[in-house]
Amino acid sequence: MQSFIVTLQQMPAIYYALALLFGLCIGSFLNVVIHRLPKMLERAWQYEARSVLALESGEAEEPYNLAVPRSACPSCGHRIRWFENLPVVSYLFLRGRCSACGASIGGRYPLVELLTAALTVAVALSVPPSLAALLWMAFVWALVALTFIDLDTQLLPDQITLPLLWLGLLLHISPSSGLSLDQAVIGAAAGYGSLWLVFHAFRLLTGKEGMGYGDFKLFAVFGAWFGWQALPLIILLSSVVGAIAGLLMMLLLGRDRQIPIAFGPYLCGAALVYLFWGEQLVQGYLAWAMG
Incomplete structure (x- = not known):
């Protein structure tokens, strides 16, 4: 680990490039967090409320977390394939539309990815490896x-x-x-x-x-x-x-x-x-x- 840090210190261009790529990938993950975490909390609160009130839980709910289920188009349910989920690139390639039904994909997804990448690079420029x-x-x-x-x-x-x-x-x-x-x-x-x-x-x-x-x-x-x-x-x-x-x-x-x-x-x-x-x-x- 120390040798890797020394290498990055000696080759800052690689450090900045890695920060950019890593920031884009983290931005893609943050889109999932932004969308799913509030829903996960709501489900947890509902479960706790039913437990306190001794209510029947009803039908068993499908697992829902940051990993499951796989990302899908909200309009047609098309499962997003890995090459359709590349940060920014896939959005541009698909022209902001679902490959299956043509429904518009919100522009906030690439915005979050680009913002996260820009901030990551800004930190890299301010703080050495x-x-x-x-x-x-x-x-x-x-x-x-x-x-x-x-x-x-x-x-x-x-x-x-x-x-x-x-x-x-x-x-x-x-x-x-x-x-x-x-x-x-x-x-x-x-x-x-x-x-x-x-x-x-x-x-x-x-x-x-x-x-x-x-x-x-x-x-x-x-x-x-x-x-x-x-x-x-x-x-x-x-x-x-x-x-x-x-x-x-x-x-x-x-x-x-x-x-x-x-x-x-x-x-x-x-x-x-x-x-x-x-x-x-x-x-x-x-x-x-x-x-």
Whole structure:
């Protein structure tokens, strides 16, 4: 393993090419996660509810997870063959349509694949070949999945956020991470606690819930990965972008302001901005404030 890392360090072009290809493949897998994980959670909740209420489970359900059943066209049920499932390439070759019935394939599939690949390469350009680079890649992959799941369902599944929280804390066991474990633990607590306080203050003042508990956990993740010092900038960026997006949706799309808007995508977007440009933003602000 060490020799492979040394080879990548000596031949960065191979490192970037592998990051691109690996990112495309992971993006294809994330499409499955985005589509299936919420349904898997719903099935689990229904099963638990029936168990608590002592209801008959009815007919036995077919296995449904990230591996089973095989991907198929939702219109005709055509099983997707391996050469029809190549990231981006298959979409272009099929011209965005099912090979069996001609039904349109959503453009979000290649979008997720390209976005994941671009973020993976961005991490590779920022972090030399190492275990830390792989962990940061896993971080951005998780944010892609959380963003689109939250947009679709307004859920931020614990199955992603909690492992990501622990992974962030484990990252900083190493002295070379640039952040002490103490700072990471304080960051996780500050991230969760700050939004928890905002949530309950808002509920006391308005009688409404302004965000979900998943947002607390996600903000704790960012505290664990970046430290508590990053949290003010991340929440500021996410709030500004979220407010602008909300206004645009109301003005241009006529969206009812009473309809809740997922906050997770804005938190994820702000965290990615901080990951790649956080230091420059902080330095620019300090230079402006002191000048």
